Amino acid sequence: MQDTPPSVPDFTQWPSFPFEGDLRVKQLDDPVPVEPPRRGEGNRECTACSAPDEAYIWVGERWRVRAMDRPTGLPMVLILESRSHLDLGDLPNLLAAELGVMTVRLERAIRSLDGVARVHVSRWGDGSAHLHIWFLARPYGRLQLRGTFLSLWDSILPPITEAQWRENLALVAAWLAEFGGRPLAEPPRIQWQAPSSLSAPPEVEAEIVDEETVSVIEAAEEIPEPPDDPTTGQRPA
Ligand SMILES: [Zn+2]
Structure with missing residues (x-):
């Protein structure tokens, strides 16, 4: 057994690593012999199966796309879900x-948004048994956000504006609807103002797109075990 703690890995020196200062590696808990059920497993309710279509920004016959419940630091964070309660390895050939x-x-729809350089696509599945794939947009020009730690930066950066967020959601939903299905995200209402009132702050509709979606980090808090090796880009969700 190791008595001295392992040194921190090289990635803590990468420009993309969001933290600085003295770091040390956490103690690992002992592995459990039997893992607890995920959401939608055993007797745990499946939040995806019980969510109505209205909780999504776009729905189709076999797929649905949902957003976070509020703007976050990245221009767009979306989750693609199958309608059927299946995990990745259980999908039949059609799905x-x-x-x-x-x-x-x-990926194409999100990449078409203004100011998006790249879209990172990830599947973890440690929090919920119902297939869900994460799509995270990296802002253009933000080279420090490249790669593995993008999901952490999402919670560190100041949230984008509500109006921009809603506009982005509506654009992605409309893009998907070009191929079928039903767009549910609507663009923010245009705030037409007379010139004399231009200094007043525009009102933003506070319609809730999705009350049940949790943020990337909140999802991680569901996980009783430490995340997987971050150098592989794995994240509990
Ligand atoms: Zn389900």
Whole structure:
């Protein structure tokens, strides 16, 4: 057994690593012999199966796309879910093939947004048994956000504006709807103002898109075990 704590890995020196200062590696808990059920497993309710279509920004016959419940630091964070209660390795061929098509389509839609350089696509599945794929948009020009730690930066950066967020959601929903399905995210109402009132701050509609979606970090808090090796880009969710 190791008596001295392991030194921190090289990635803590990467420009993309969000923290600085003295760091030390956490003690690992002992592995549990039997892992607890995820959401939608055993007797735990499945939040995806019980969520109505209205909780999503776009819905189709076999797939749904949901947003976070509020703007976060990245220009766009979305989750693609199958309608059926299946995990990735359990998808029948039809859904497996469609997953590829949907992944490409959604990546393209998010990448088409102004100010988005790259879209990171991730699947962890440690929090919920219902298939869900994360799509995280990296802002253009923010080279320090490249790679593995993008999901951490999402909670560190100041949130984008509500109006920008809603506009982005509506654009992605409309893009997906070009291929079928139903867009549910609407653009923010245009705030037409007479010139004399231009100095007043515009009102933003506070419609809740999705009350049940948790943020990346909140999802991680569901996980009783430490996350996987961050150098592989794995994240509990
Ligand atoms: Zn489910």
